Amino acid sequence: MEVTSITNGIIIDHVPAGTALTVLQYLHIDPATAKLALIMNADSNRYGCKDIIKIEDEQDVDLDVLGFVARQATVDIVRGGRIVAKHQPNLPDHLVNVITCVNPRCVTTTEPGISQRFHLAHSERHEYRCDYCDEEAKL
Amino acid sequence: MKVATLTQAKGEPLSEQQQHERFSEPVENGTSPAASTDQSLSGRSVVTLDDLTTAQIQDLLLKASYIDTHRKEVAHTCDGRILATLFYEPSTRTRLSFETAMLRLGGNVIGFAGAQLSSVSKGESIGDTLKTVSNYVDAVAIRHPKEGAALVASQAASVPVINAGDGGHMHPTQTLADLATLKSRFGRITDLTVGLCGDLTFGRTVHSLIETLCRFGNVHFVLVSPDELKTPQYVLDRIDETPSCSYEEVKDLVSVIADLDVLYMTRVQKERFFNEDDYLRLRDTYILDAEKLKLSKPSMAVLHPLPRVNEIAVDVDADPRAAYFEQVRNGMLMRMALESTLVGDTLPGYEDWSNKEVAA
Ligand SMILES: [Zn+2]
Numbered sequence: 335m336e337v338t339s340i341t342n343g344i345i346i347d348h349v350p351a352g353t354a355l356t357v358l359q360y361l362h363i364d365p366a367t368a369k370l371a372l373i374m375n376a377d378s379n380r381y382g383c384k385d386i387i388k389i390e391d392e393q394d395v396d397l398d399v400l401g402f403v404a405r406q407a408t409v410d411i412v413r414g415g416r417i418v419a420k421h422q423p424n425l426p427d428h429l430v431n432v433i434t435c436v437n438p439r440c441v442t443t444t445e446p447g448i449s450q451r452f453h454l455a456h457s458e459r460h461e462y463r464c465d466y467c468d469e470e471a472k473l
Numbered sequence: 474m475k476v477a478t479l480t481q482a483k484g485e486p487l488s489e490q491q492q493h494e495r496f497s498e499p500v501e502n503g504t505s506p507a508a509s510t511d512q513s514l515s516g517r518s519v520v521t522l523d524d525l526t527t528a529q530i531q532d533l534l535l536k537a538s539y540i541d542t543h544r545k546e547v548a549h550t551c552d553g554r555i556l557a558t559l560f561y562e563p564s565t566r567t568r569l570s571f572e573t574a575m576l577r578l579g580g581n582v583i584g585f586a587g588a589q590l591s592s593v594s595k596g597e598s599i600g601d602t603l604k605t606v607s608n609y610v611d612a613v614a615i616r617h618p619k620e621g622a623a624l625v626a627s628q629a630a631s632v633p634v635i636n637a638g639d640g641g642h643m644h645p646t647q648t649l650a651d652l653a654t655l656k657s658r659f660g661r662i663t664d665l666t667v668g669l670c671g672d673l674t675f676g677r678t679v680h681s682l683i684e685t686l687c688r689f690g691n692v693h694f695v696l697v698s699p700d701e702l703k704t705p706q707y708v709l710d711r712i713d714e715t716p717s718c719s720y721e722e723v724k725d726l727v728s729v730i731a732d733l734d735v736l737y738m739t740r741v742q743k744e745r746f747f748n749e750d751d752y753l754r755l756r757d758t759y760i761l762d763a764e765k766l767k768l769s770k771p772s773m774a775v776l777h778p779l780p781r782v783n784e785i786a787v788d789v790d791a792d793p794r795a796a797y798f799e800q801v802r803n804g805m806l807m808r809m810a811l812e813s814t815l816v817g818d819t820l821p822g823y824e825d826w827s828n829k830e831v832a833a
Binding site for chain 2 (some may be wrong): 437439440441442443444445446447448464465466467468469
């Protein structure tokens with residue numbers, strides 16, 4: 335299904351169905367200002383249902399952050415209307431200031447000036463935990 | 474296309490030292506001699522037991538046993554040293570243990586606890602307090618109600634920091650005391666059937682002991698609890714991931730007590746239950762008394778992190794199987810071993826003695 339084509343930019347494909355807006359939020363891409371096409375709950379051969387994000391004029395996407403929020407996503411780089419490169423997101427060992435610890439007993443809720451740090455605790459389960467209190471990361 | 478390995482979206486970049494402290498994996502090495510483990514721990518902090526290799530834990534256990542039998546020889550090991558005990562919540566027994574340990578090594582202690590806190594560091598961040606106190610002392614033991622507080626402290630301090638309990642998170646020296654008690658009773662911390670009884674859901678000491686014993690291997694765990702207080706899945710996964718370890722979950726202590734080498738008792742707290750009836754019904758099932766103890770092996774050791782409420786009847790105390798007050802002594806000995814090691818002071822006579830021990 336071809337809703338919008340882009341000329342120069344990126345396509346983030348195979349985003350888990352229904353999560354495109356969350357993905358944009360973590361990538362710090364503002365839907366109010368970015369030239370953006372979202373296709374949500376599209377049929378997918380691979381996963382049954384998926385979201386697709388197309389961003390015109392955008393070159394930069396943090397593959398670490400993408401790896402955390404949408405592990406199975408793929409990134410296509412589009413130049414002159416053609417896909418010139420494909421990238422897979424990373425499964426980063428560490429995430430710094432990407433997510434906030436939700437544990438109310440965590441020291442990050444009270445100590446000023448420290449960053450939010452998570453580490454990959456279990457790579458098969460894609461499980462990230464807070465460096466300080468070991469609470470599991472939640473989107 | 475940004476492909477950073479360590480994303481730093483905002484805030485200051487990590488110093489190399491911070492990255493090293495948190496992210497470097499301790500090298501598992503069962504054969505390194507005492508001297509080299511000594512060297513590598515000097516100046517380091519112990520926030521969780523993952524900061525120690527199994528070889529370093531073994532060396533600390535050996536040191537504790539040396540200290541116990543050579544009290545005079547080690548009495549001046551830390552002459553001129555000062556330990557700060559920064560207790561942001563009261564825990565008198567833990568603080569006394571840390572302080573006695575340093576005093577028995579010839580050092581001194583300063584610090585604050587609970588009520589004195591407001592006048593010492595009113596509204597100051599943990600980081601600033603540690604940067605200040607680092608100028609005064611050679612090592613810090615910190616207890617704080619927030620989870621992760623000891624890691625924050627260790628990153629800010631320029632001297633070794635020992636976690637004396639950070640909320641419900643970690644309490645590594647309690648587990649060291651537990652291991653030292655197994656070691657002194659059995660001469661080993663492997664090839665044991667270890668029963669854990671009571672609240673296995675919320676008891677951090679239980680989880681930490683299981684995880685640490687799994688690093689050494691060859692332990693069969695018998696997990697005795699009501700359905701409401703079973704062991705969390707991630708702890709069971711840890712056992713499953715250890716080929717030489719296994720577990721069984723049961724509800725009734727009496728049915729398994731005869732198989733156990735170790736019985737680790739915990740408190741069953743009233744507030745964990747939805748209603749009073751459930752609590753009263755279950756409470757008595759998880760009380761150890763002289764009658765139940767009769768069914769166990771004569772060599773079984775009963776441990777408890779203390780303080781107890783009623784889960785071990787007083788009539789058990791006089792039984793040779795009761796090891797929970799020994800556990801308190803072992804806690805102090807392990808803290809002596811740890812404090813002297815982290816500040817880099819050698820226990821006089823230890824190296825010769827340990828070479829003979831290891832050879833024997
Ligand atoms: Zn946290």
